[in-house]
Each structure stands twice: as C-alpha cells, then as structure tokens.
Amino acid sequence: MSSQARSQDILTRARKVIPGGVSSPVRAFSAVGGNPPVLQRAAGSRTFDVDGNEYLDFVQSWGPLILGHAHPAVYQAICEAAAKGTTFGAPCEAEQLLAERVTSMYPGLEQVRFVSSGTEATMSAIRLARGATERDYFVKFSGCYHGHADHLLVSAGSGLVTFGKPASAGVPAAIAEKTLVLPLDDIPALEALFQERGHEIAAVIVEPLPANNGLLQQTPEFLAAVRRVTSQHGTKLIYDEVINGFRLAAGGAAELYGIEPDLATFGKIIGGGLPVGAFGGKREDMELLAPLGPVYQAGTLSGNPLAMAAGLATLDALEAGGGWTRLEELGAGLEERVAPQLEARGWSLVRQGSIFWMSLQEGPAPRSAEAIDAGGADRYRPIFTHLIQHGVSLAPSAYEVGFLSLAHTEDDLDLFSERLAAALASA
Numbered sequence: 001m002s003s004q005a006r007s008q009d010i011l012t013r014a015r016k017v018i019p020g021g022v023s024s025p026v027r028a029f030s031a032v033g034g035n036p037p038v039l040q041r042a043a044g045s046r047t048f049d050v051d052g053n054e055y056l057d058f059v060q061s062w063g064p065l066i067l068g069h070a071h072p073a074v075y076q077a078i079c080e081a082a083a084k085g086t087t088f089g090a091p092c093e094a095e096q097l098l099a100e101r102v103t104s105m106y107p108g109l110e111q112v113r114f115v116s117s118g119t120e121a122t123m124s125a126i127r128l129a130r131g132a133t134e135r136d137y138f139v140k141f142s143g144c145y146h147g148h149a150d151h152l153l154v155s156a157g158s159g160l161v162t163f164g165k166p167a168s169a170g171v172p173a174a175i176a177e178k179t180l181v182l183p184l185d186d187i188p189a190l191e192a193l194f195q196e197r198g199h200e201i202a203a204v205i206v207e208p209l210p211a212n213n214g215l216l217q218q219t220p221e222f223l224a225a226v227r228r229v230t231s232q233h234g235t236k237l238i239y240d241e242v243i244n245g246f247r248l249a250a251g252g253a254a255e256l257y258g259i260e261p262d263l264a265t266f267g268k269i270i271g272g273g274l275p276v277g278a279f280g281g282k283r284e285d286m287e288l289l290a291p292l293g294p295v296y297q298a299g300t301l302s303g304n305p306l307a308m309a310a311g312l313a314t315l316d317a318l319e320a321g322g323g324w325t326r327l328e329e330l331g332a333g334l335e336e337r338v339a340p341q342l343e344a345r346g347w348s349l350v351r352q353g354s355i356f357w358m359s360l361q362e363g364p365a366p367r368s369a370e371a372i373d374a375g376g377a378d379r380y381r382p383i384f385t386h387l388i389q390h391g392v393s394l395a396p397s398a399y400e401v402g403f404l405s406l407a408h409t410e411d412d413l414d415l416f417s418e419r420l421a422a423a424l425a426s427a
C-alpha cells in the first residue's frame with residue numbers, strides 16, 4: 001500500500017473539530033487499531049482513498065449499497081430529482097410511488113411512513129406499538145441493534161432480572177427499565193416472561209436475522225415462538241428489517257422465513273444510499289399516526305424527493321436484474337472459497353444470501369450474543385489489518401458483517417480468497 005499521509009493529515013485536523021474525527025463511532029477503527037483511510041470516491045465494488053489507494057469493499061456503507069457504489073441508475077435518478085428541487089416540505093409523487101412499491105413487496109404491509117434513518121424508524125414503530133396497545137414495556141433481544149434511541153440503548157440486567165439497564169451514559173434508568181431484554185434462541189425464557197408479564201408488553205422488536213453482532217442465525221422454531229407468544233398476548237411483533245429488508249428477498253426476512261410481523265422497520269437499501277428509513281404495518285395500526293390518530297410522528301426532510309428517487313431506482317434495478325438470485329450466487333461463490341479456509345482452523349463462515357460473517361471461534365456458529373467468544377476480536381485484528389493493507393476492506397470490527405452487492409464479480413471473490421489466504425498465513 002502506498003502512503004496514508006493525506007488521510008492522516010485530514011484525520012488529525014478532523015479530530016480537533018469532530019469527536020474522534022468521525023460522524024459515527026465504528027468508523028474510527030478503535031476495535032482493530034490503526035487509522036481509517038479517508039475516502040475520496042467509490043465505484044461498484046471499489047473504494048478509493050485520498051492517497052490513491054484502492055480497496056475491494058465489503059462494507060458497502062454498512063448495507064445500503066446493494067447495487068454497489070455510485071450505481072449509474074441511482075446517480076441519474078438523484079440528479080434528475082435534484083434539478084427539480086431538493087426538498088419541498090410538501091407531498092411529492094415519489095413518496096406515493098415508493099410507498100406503493102414497498103407495500104407490494106413486503107408481506108402483509110398495507111401502509112408505510114417515511115423517516116430519515118433506521119433509528120427514527122424503530123423509535124417511531126415502538127411509539128406506535130405503545131400507542132396502539134396502551135402498554136409501556138417492550139422486549140428487545142441482546143445482540144440485536146435497533147439504532148440509538150434512549151430506550152434501545154439498553155442491555156440485559158444481571159441474573160434472572162430482565163429489566164434493562166442503560167447501555168450508554170445519558171440514558172436514564174427510568175427509561176431503560178421499560179425495555180425488557182431477553183437472550184436470542186431461548187424459547188423457555190421468552191415463554192416465561194410472557195406468561196408473567198405478557199399483558200404489559202406493547203411490542204417485541206427483533207432482527208429476524210440478527211446482523212449487528214456477528215450473524216446470529218435463528219432457528220425457524222424460535223422465530224415461530226416469537227410470533228406465537230406475541231399473538232397470544234396482543235403484543236405487536238416488530239421485525240427490524242433495516243438490514244434484512246430488500247436484501248434477503250424482495251419481502252425481506254418476513255418472506256424468507258414465511259412469518260408476517262405486525263409492524264416492520266426499514267432503512268439502508270430503501271434509500272439507495274441517501275438518508276431514509278420507513279416503518280409500516282396494517283392500515284388499522286398505521287392510521288393511529290398523526291394526522292389521523294393520536295400517535296405523534298413527523299420530520300422536516302421525511303419523504304425527501306432525492307431519497308425517494310434513489311430508493312425507487314435501487315428497487316427497480318434489483319427487481320429488473322433478477323437481483324436476489326444473483327446475490328445468492330455470489331454469496332455461494334464466496335462461501336465456497338472462504339469457508340474451507342476458516343474451517344481448516346476450526347472456525348466457520350456464517351452466510352445468508354449476500355450477508356456474511358467470519359466466526360473466528362471453535363464449535364457451532366453462535367445463535368445468541370451470550371454464545372459469542374470475545375476472543376474473536378483478538379483473532380480478527382491481524383487478519384483485518386493485513387487485508388486492508390493489501391487492498392481489501394472488511395468492517396473494522398470482528399462482530400460486524402460483510403455485504404456483497406450486485407457490483408461484485410467472480411474475480412472479486414477470487415481476489416478476496418487469495419488475499420484472505422495470505423492474511424491467515426501471516427496472522
């Protein structure tokens with residue numbers, strides 16, 4: 001790799017005016033050491049930094065770029081929209097078109113409302129569930145990430161107590177304790193909690209394929225049990241599809257697993273690389289939102305015409321090109337090349353479609369946060385560092401997943417396989 005002098009210089013200056021020099025903490029490389037390259041441009045499967053280094057990129061902006069970086073159709077749609085105005089603060093046709101598209105793609109979805117991030121989507125969906133049920137408590141699972149709203153930055157209390165405790169400074173205990181935290185993959189714990197307190201629980205929020213703490217594939221039995229107990233107790237089941245949605249299938253995890261939630265949240269892909277989120281469900285629940293109902297929710301830039309255009313262009317290209325079949329082929333190609341290398345060391349590759357995670361621990365791939373071996377971070381660091389120094393960009397954390405896009409090629413997979421072999425040999 002050539003120099004990182006300009007990146008270094010920019011970061012040094014940025015750290016004076018931006019905390020840690022970054023706009024989102026994981027970008028600072030704290031978990032892997034070293035300095036992040038400062039990116040200048042990107043195209044397809046590649047990113048380029050300000051020092052002229054090129055990277056084969058499996059971060060893909062953490063999930064939105066299912067077509068790859070700077071896809072021409074998305075770029076063109078954004079330019080055409082921008083020429084007509086960047087925001088109106090009034091209804092625009094693209095909102096109606098994207099809402100029709102999303103409700104036709106996602107199982108059981110009748111209405112959606114657009115917001116500007118995944119965090120806003122989950123925050124609003126939980127408020128709606130609380131408003132609809134007139135209950136205060138909700139359940140999240142440890143190991144799932146749903147954005148950074150106060151009541152979602154909560155971790156499990158000690159021992160058998162499921163009341164959440166703040167996972168960040170600045171989150172009041174009184175707010176955290178309304179969040180009940182359960183382990184994934186544990187049907188008895190779920191049933192026991194609902195038997196005791198089901199009548200007080202407004203919602204269960206879950207990533208059906210948890211992809212924010214490794215890739216914790218759940219059993220169909222567990223997902224069915226979550227659907228069963230929530231239905232039995234009048235609790236809203238919220239699928240957080242911010243990563244899964246439009247990636248695992250046209251209808252996200254709900255289609256893949258054949259289970260319909262009451263509410264679903266979206267982000268990332270739905271904005272085609274611009275800041276968008278959405279949440280949706282049945283008309284009966286969604287019409288509880290203002291202006292029709294008592295649950296307040298709003299946004300100055302919500303339904304932004306550029307973002308709507310980028311989202312529509314992304315979904316068009318995915319559907320037109322047989323996107324999900326190709327993503328599965330690429331995923332299978334990656335698995336074929338990478339899994340044997342990891343298995344030779346007793347580790348494993350966890351993959352679903354175009355999402356993959358290298359599980360650097362022995363034994364079966366974990367299904368819950370509790371089953372993750374913290375030693376993976378130490379094993380990942382040298383592999384990550386070798387790869388980025390040799391032009392392959394994986395997520396700067398052992399517990400973040402990798403993403404394939406339609407811009408990746410078989411040659412890219414060969415290159416990754418070759419560089420990974422060298423990284424494993426030198427680590």
Ligand SMILES: *Cc1c(COP(=O)(O)O)cnc(C)c1O
Nearest residue numbers: 117118119145146147240242243
């Ligand atoms: C990224 C993510 C969020 C938060 O989305 P932001 O746009 O970063 O606020 C919520 N839920 C899941 C599952 C995510 O992966």
